[in-house]
Amino acid sequence: GHRMSSSPITDPPHADVALDAPVLRIDQARVMRGQRLILDRLSLQVDAGQHTAILGANGSGKSTLVQLIARQLYPLVRTDGGGPNVSVFGRDRWNVSELRQLLGIVSPALQLDYTSDAPLEVFDAVVSGFFSARGLGLDHQVSDRMREQAQQALQQIGAAHLIGRPMATLSTGEARRVLIARALVHQPRALLLDEPCAGLDMASRRRFLENLRELARGGTTLMLVTHHVEEIVPEIAQVLLLREGRVLRQGSKADVLTGPALSEAFGMPVQVQRHGDYYAATPA
Numbered sequence: 001g002h003r004m005s006s007s008p009i010t011d012p013p014h015a016d017v018a019l020d021a022p023v024l025r026i027d028q029a030r031v032m033r034g035q036r037l038i039l040d041r042l043s044l045q046v047d048a049g050q051h052t053a054i055l056g057a058n059g060s061g062k063s064t065l066v067q068l069i070a071r072q073l074y075p076l077v078r079t080d081g082g083g084p085n086v087s088v089f090g091r092d093r094w095n096v097s098e099l100r101q102l103l104g105i106v107s108p109a110l111q112l113d114y115t116s117d118a119p120l121e122v123f124d125a126v127v128s129g130f131f132s133a134r135g136l137g138l139d140h141q142v143s144d145r146m147r148e149q150a151q152q153a154l155q156q157i158g159a160a161h162l163i164g165r166p167m168a169t170l171s172t173g174e175a176r177r178v179l180i181a182r183a184l185v186h187q188p189r190a191l192l193l194d195e196p197c198a199g200l201d202m203a204s205r206r207r208f209l210e211n212l213r214e215l216a217r218g219g220t221t222l223m224l225v226t227h228h229v230e231e232i233v234p235e236i237a238q239v240l241l242l243r244e245g246r247v248l249r250q251g252s253k254a255d256v257l258t259g260p261a262l263s264e265a266f267g268m269p270v271q272v273q274r275h276g277d278y279y280a281a282t283p284a
Contacts, residue, residue: 021090022047023103023190023221029075029085031064031245038064039075039245046238048189051222053232055256056242057266062225065242066194069223070105071096089189097132104183106176107194122162122170122178126150129182146185153184156218157211173204177211190221197231209233229257234277241265253279 024046031039039061046052056062067073068086071094075085084092089102120135127150131140154160159177167175176196183191193212197205209231216222216235224236232239232253239256241249243265249256257279262270269284 020048021087023050023089024069024223025087025090026068027082027085028078028080029068031068031073031075033064037245039068042242042245042247044240044247044250046190046221046223048221049219050238051216051233051236052224052238052240053236054223054225054240054242055227055229055232055265056248057227059244060227060242060265061245062227062242063194064245066105066107066192066225069103069192071099100129100132100183100188101186102189104180104186104188104191105194106179106183106191106196108176108196108198120167122159122165122167123150123154125167125178126154126182126185129185149185149187150181153181154178156184156215157181158207171204172199173201173208176200176208180211180215184215184220188220190223191215192223192225194225195227196224197226197228205231229262229272229279229281232257232279257281259284 022045024044026042026044028041028043029039030037030041042061042065054062054065064073068075069088078085086092088094088099118135124136127142127146128135128140130146133140136142151160154163157177157180159174159181162170162174162178167178170178180191196212197208200208212222213233213235216233222236224231226232237252239251239253240247241256241261248265249261257272259270259272262272262281263284270281271284273280273282
């Protein structure tokens with residue numbers, strides 16, 4: 001697909017990354033918290049361009065899965081002699097700032113860091129993504145190329161008009177877009193979006209989902225974690241349905257987004273309707 005820029009000057013050098021490897025491969029991952037198994041032998045593969053939704057009720061293990069992919073927690077050591085439980089772009093060892101250049105992560109939990117505390121201006125919030133820092137420090141050398149890519153990322157997500165404003169003054173939807181721009185400065189090949197529509201009103205949600213569709217069409221592989229069927233944009237073809245830390249169902253939208261499957265996942269009778277390329281679920 002079309003990338004934002006493919007000139008050798010702006011493409012980050014990822015010489016040792018197998019770009020034909022799956023964006024994400026999880027094989028039989030188990031995660032404990034205290035005495036509880038939060039993820040139980042979970043497997044998932046996302047290939048480049050295979051936009052994927054991870055759907056489940058609260059407590060189904062979605063946020064643990066996000067932390068697993070983001071390397072904020074690690075799976076139990078395998079005892080079955082298999083290979084690595086989690087690999088991103090074919091590698092299971094990453095330092096986090098290097099990983100962010102290939103896989104951007106956006107979550108409301110992260111957003112609090114940027115909208116509270118010390119004042120932080122929008123452009124600085126985005127450009128500081130190059131340094132994996134909250135805002136710019138005296139030792140951060142911002143190059144013209146970084147400025148240009150920050151500007152480009154803000155334009156790409158429709159947030160350039162917010163430059164100059166403090167993060168704390170933005171609406172939830174505006175701040176969310178700025179954080180996506182921050183993840184996009186690296187021109188990552190994939191984006192992991194954790195409940196990205198949380199706190200958005202109907203109009204902001206619609207605009208935001210249109211932004212995501214454009215990113216998907218522009219060649220960024222989307223991984224969307226949500227409990228709202230309505231947020232699964234048409235470009236997303238693969239759905240993983242989680243329940244109590246296990247994969248309940250996995251496959252195409254048509255196979256997974258059914259009344260019986262969602263009723264089981266959410267523990268109540270659910271009816272599914274299709275609206276064009278979108279799905280909607282309502283309690284039956």
